[in-house]
Each structure stands twice: as structure tokens, then as C-alpha cells.
Amino acid sequence: MSQDQEPQTPDLTQGVTLSQFAGDKLLGHVGEAEVLLVRSGDEIFAVGAHCTHYHGPLADGVVVDGGIRCPWHHACFDLRTGEAVRAPAFDPIDCYRVEQAGDKIIVREKATAPARRCTLKAKPQRIVIVGGGAAGFAAAEMLRREQYDGDIVMLSQDTDGPVDRPNLSKDYLAGSAEPDWIPLRGADFYRDSKIDLRVGTEVVSIDGAQQAVTLKGGERLPYDRLLLATGAEPNRLPIPGGDLPHVHVLRTLTDSNAIIAQAKDARKVVVIGASFIGLEAAAALRAREIEVHIVAPETVPMARVLGEDMGRFVRALHEEHGVIFHLGEGVSAISDKAVQLKSGQEIAADLVVVGVGVKPRLDLAEKVGLAIDRGVVVDRHLQTSVPGIYAAGDIVRWPDPHSGRNIRVEHWVVAERQGQVAARNMLGANEVFDAVPFFWSQHYDIPINYVGHAEEWDEIVVHGEIAARDCLLEYKLGGKTLAIASIFRDADSLKAAAAMERGLAPV
Known part of the structure; x- marks a missing residue:
């Protein structure tokens, strides 16, 4: 390491004094690796300094109950083992051996993580996961992390394996995230973990009494436990031209890639809808230096979720970056080169992105006879009204202890955490899902x-x-x-x- 590259933080192998480590965190280094000293109660730990999700700085995080939480997207790591105990991170952080001699704290070599012990007693022979999104992936990953050695079959209608969906409307769409960042795991993970991932696969029915699913084509798969994680699908506009080739929704990697392909030659884009997806897509497309117009019926974007003051700020932020708003408006038709507004105005458009919300995919749940209330009704353990069937993600309506209501939310981190809890409960954990909902949105x-x-x-x-x-x-x-x-x-x-x-x- 050259002189101008030498870290400015203390060398923890040389030790720091207790007076130097006055708070609950101190950033230092071990060799070229950034390492964080963390005090939790009476104990001192040394761990890797960055979240394994998006490399967030854990030095800016918060220490809670023997764990450290990432300031960016609220992943949580166990300080003792380094395990990523809460999504959206899945990989552990490094742990280091710590010694204390008098008033000096010294960090030694990396510690070997203790072998994960399986404490859950249920041993279903086969678990079938219907859905290849956030909840489905998180469940499959957690099942193997919990040392479950039975069969796992994941059935996904998507043509790609589980991907980092939030990125599809953010950095990836903007062109600043590499394609190999997008899969949550590579194909070798599913092979090595013996997860039978089947993409492009449609489940046509579930037999709750006989505990089996039937695939399009007739194959019947028995299960001992089933996780329903079918997610949501984008709403489409039932208007003339709504199905033209240059009109896109944004949900899957295929959707994002199709928009990117057409954006290369597009000069003007109309985004229909001022939802989070619509606004994030607008920001991403502005990064490609395309003229962007947003059409939406509300007078203040995001006011229903964030309030009018924050909504006005979001609008002003986008306008600073050149986005043109047409609010209090609707779309009556789309042609090859323009979008027709209900007021009669016409906006030229080479590309149209529709972001007018999503609806939960409930067809399978309704066919099997699950209790439905604007979503699949589950108990505190994420079990549905049919024994042996659990549900997680965008389709779920669960009893939220914080608001005191049954709620359904369409947030990525919530879906992942529900998948993790459902996985443990399918193995007999009897764990209550009581996580506080969290999401993030990026605008420029x-x-x-x-x-x-x-x-x-x-x-x-x-x-x-x-x-x-x-x-x-x-x-x-x-x-x-x-x-x-x-x-x-x-x-x-x-x-x-x-x-x-x-x-x-x-x-």
C-alpha cells in the first residue's frame, strides 16, 4: 500500500485504549480491511465495517440487542457470529478475535464462525415454494441456513431466477449497475444448495387436502409444507394503444431490459403514474438524458403515502432534474408516437412506462380456498387458513402489532423477512412475525x-x-x-x- 493510500483510522492490531474507544463504535483497520469495534453491553466485538447488501457503512449504524443494523436499508448482523439475521442482507460480515489487556483493546485474526446448529425439530420431506421473488428466495435460503436437508422445490413464473428487484427501477435502469449485480444468487447457489429452482413454470392448482400442486402440463408435485409467495402483478391500462410494443410495465428483469433496449434510441418518454416505481423510473431515465414527462391524476405526487409537504418536495426534486409533470390528468389513448391526455393535450413519446400500482396475485389462493380479505389472511406465524400452507410477501394480510390492524404492504424488505420467518415456522419454530415494515426509495x-x-x-x-x-x-x-x-x-x-x-x- 502506497503512502497516500494508508488508512487514516487506527491500526487495531496495535490496539486502542479504552479512552480512545469512548462510544459504542470505532472504525479502524486490520491490514487493508476496514474493521469496526463495537461495544454491546459489557462486551466488545470486532466485525467487518460494511453491510454485505449494498456496502453500507456500519459505523453509521445502530447497535441493538447484540446486533448492529445498517443505516441504509436496515439489515441486521449478529455481532457474535456475523450472521445476517435480518434481510435485506444474506451474507455474513467478518468477525475478528478481540483481546483486552489492561486498558488496551487489541484485534487479532479473523475468527471462524461457529457451525450453525439446527435447533428446529420439524422435518418435512419436501417443501414447495410457489413464487421466485423476494419472499420465495429468502425462504429457500433460510431453510438451507437452518440446516434443513429435505427437498426444496421453487416454482417461478418469471423467466429469470430471483433478482434484486428494487434495482430494476433504480441504478440498473439508469445504467449504473452491472447486469451481474442483479441476480440475488448465481445458478451455482441453487445447484450447490440443492434447491430445485424451476423458472418459467406455472402452477395451475393447489390441492390442500392431498397436499400437492399441479403444474401447467399436468405434472403433480406432492408437498409436506407449502409457501405461497406469488407476489403482485402490475396494473395495465385498458385504453386504446395500451398494448403497443413501446408501452411497458416495470416489474421483472425482462421488463427492465425491454425498457433499457428501447431507451437507447428514445428521445422522449412518458411515465404514466407518479407511484414510487414511476418516479424512480423517471429519475433513472433522466440519467440517460432522455426527456421525461409524468402524467398522473393526483395534484401532489406521493401525497397519499408521504403527505403533501413531502410530495411537493419530491415533485420539486424531479423538476430540478428536468422532469415535466402533467398532474390532475389521465390518459385516454396511446399511439405509436404520442400519448393522448383526457384534457385533449398530446405528448410526443417514443417510449411509455406505466406505473399505476400493482395487484396481488390471488388466483391460486382463491382456488385452494384460503381465507381472503384483499390479500391472503394469515395468522401471526404467517400460516394460512389451510393447514400446511404458509404465505409471505405482497399477497399477505397479517396482524400488525404496531398499528393494531391487519395490513398488507408491498415492500421488498417486508417480503424477504416474511419469507425468512415462514421458513423457520415450516420447520416448527412457532415464531411470530412482528417486524416493523420498512422500505426505501431513491430519487437521484x-x-x-x-x-x-x-x-x-x-x-x-x-x-x-x-x-x-x-x-x-x-x-x-x-x-x-x-x-x-x-x-x-x-x-x-x-x-x-x-x-x-x-x-x-x-x-
Whole structure:
């Protein structure tokens, strides 16, 4: 390492004094690796300094109950073992051996992670997972992590294996993420883990009494436990021209690739819908220097989710980057080269992206006779009304202890965490799903983090300044804070989530 590349942090192999390590975290290095000293209670740990999800800086994270949480997307790692105990991270962080001599703390070599012991007693011979998205992947990965050695069959209608879906409307669509970043795991993972992943596979029925699924083509697969994780599908516009080749929804890798292919020659894009997907797609396409118009019926984008003040900020942010809004508007027709608005205005368009929400895929759930209430009804353990069938992800309506309501949300991290809990429960864990919902959205260089779930509110309390891009908003109903949105208040967002888990006021 050259002189100008030498790290500016302390060499932890030489030791630091207790007075140097006054807080609960201290960033240092071991050789060329950045290493974080962490104090949790009376113990001191040394771990890798970056989250294994998107390389977030754990030095800016929060220590909670023997774990450290990433400030970017709220992954959590066990300080003792390094295990990624909460999605969206799946790979562990490194752990190092720590010695204390007098008032000096010295970090030694990497520690070997202890072998994972299987403590769950249920041993189903075959688990079938219907769905290849966030929940399905997280469940399969957790089953093998828990040392389950039975058959795992994952059936996905998608033509690709599980991918990092949030990236499809963000960096990947913008052209700043490499294609090999997108799969959650390569083909060798499924082979080595003996997970029978079948893409392009349609399940046509489930027999809950005989515990079997039937595939298109007639093959019948028995199961001992089944996870239904069919996700959601994008809404499409039932208007003239809505099915033209240059009109796209954005849900799968195939969708994103199709938009990218047409964006190479496009000069003007119309995005229909000011949803998170629509707005993120607009930002990504502006990064490709394409003229972008957004058409949406609301007068303030995202006001229903974030409130009017934050919605106006989001609009102004996009306008700073050249996006042109047509709000309070609808689309009546699409032609080869233009989008016709209901007001009569016509907008030239080489490419159209439709982002007008999604609907849960409930056909299979309805056919098998699961209890349905605007989603698949599950208990606290994510088990459906039919024994042996669990559900996770966008289709699920579950009893949320934080809001006191049955809720359904369409968030990536929620789906992954539900998949993990469902996997353990299929092995007999009897674990309650009580995670606080979390999602993030990226608009140019501005991240918005959201913790909790507020379908309605009667008060929004703003801490800091939205316009200054330094704020935390509380969404309250009857004096109780149901959700928190924040910009560049990562530690506060983490602390709010931890407080909500304990049933405490988050601010």
C-alpha cells in the first residue's frame, strides 16, 4: 500500500485504549480491511465495517440487542457470529478475535464462525415454494441456513431466477449497475444448495387436502409444507394503444431490459403514474438524458403515502432534474408516437412506462380456498387458513402489532423477512412475525427511508427541514406515531424502528 493510500483510522492490531474507544463504535483497520469495534453491553466485538447488501457503512449504524443494523436499508448482523439475521442482507460480515489487556483493546485474526446448529425439530420431506421473488428466495435460503436437508422445490413464473428487484427501477435502469449485480444468487447457489429452482413454470392448482400442486402440463408435485409467495402483478391500462410494443410495465428483469433496449434510441418518454416505481423510473431515465414527462391524476405526487409537504418536495426534486409533470390528468389513448391526455393535450413519446400500482396475485389462493380479505389472511406465524400452507410477501394480510390492524404492504424488505420467518415456522419454530415494515426509495441522490405503516393520519410532525434535505416526519393518528419518513436521518430511522419494536414512541 502506497503512502497516500494508508488508512487514516487506527491500526487495531496495535490496539486502542479504552479512552480512545469512548462510544459504542470505532472504525479502524486490520491490514487493508476496514474493521469496526463495537461495544454491546459489557462486551466488545470486532466485525467487518460494511453491510454485505449494498456496502453500507456500519459505523453509521445502530447497535441493538447484540446486533448492529445498517443505516441504509436496515439489515441486521449478529455481532457474535456475523450472521445476517435480518434481510435485506444474506451474507455474513467478518468477525475478528478481540483481546483486552489492561486498558488496551487489541484485534487479532479473523475468527471462524461457529457451525450453525439446527435447533428446529420439524422435518418435512419436501417443501414447495410457489413464487421466485423476494419472499420465495429468502425462504429457500433460510431453510438451507437452518440446516434443513429435505427437498426444496421453487416454482417461478418469471423467466429469470430471483433478482434484486428494487434495482430494476433504480441504478440498473439508469445504467449504473452491472447486469451481474442483479441476480440475488448465481445458478451455482441453487445447484450447490440443492434447491430445485424451476423458472418459467406455472402452477395451475393447489390441492390442500392431498397436499400437492399441479403444474401447467399436468405434472403433480406432492408437498409436506407449502409457501405461497406469488407476489403482485402490475396494473395495465385498458385504453386504446395500451398494448403497443413501446408501452411497458416495470416489474421483472425482462421488463427492465425491454425498457433499457428501447431507451437507447428514445428521445422522449412518458411515465404514466407518479407511484414510487414511476418516479424512480423517471429519475433513472433522466440519467440517460432522455426527456421525461409524468402524467398522473393526483395534484401532489406521493401525497397519499408521504403527505403533501413531502410530495411537493419530491415533485420539486424531479423538476430540478428536468422532469415535466402533467398532474390532475389521465390518459385516454396511446399511439405509436404520442400519448393522448383526457384534457385533449398530446405528448410526443417514443417510449411509455406505466406505473399505476400493482395487484396481488390471488388466483391460486382463491382456488385452494384460503381465507381472503384483499390479500391472503394469515395468522401471526404467517400460516394460512389451510393447514400446511404458509404465505409471505405482497399477497399477505397479517396482524400488525404496531398499528393494531391487519395490513398488507408491498415492500421488498417486508417480503424477504416474511419469507425468512415462514421458513423457520415450516420447520416448527412457532415464531411470530412482528417486524416493523420498512422500505426505501431513491430519487437521484436523495434517499427516502420509511419505517412503520400509516394508511391514514391526522397529524404530521416535521423535525428538521424538508427543503434542506435533512428531516424526519412522524405520521400520527390519535396521538400515536404509526410511521416515520426521513431524508439523511439514517441513525434516527434505525432508532425509530428499534423503539417501535419495543412498543415505545419512536421519537
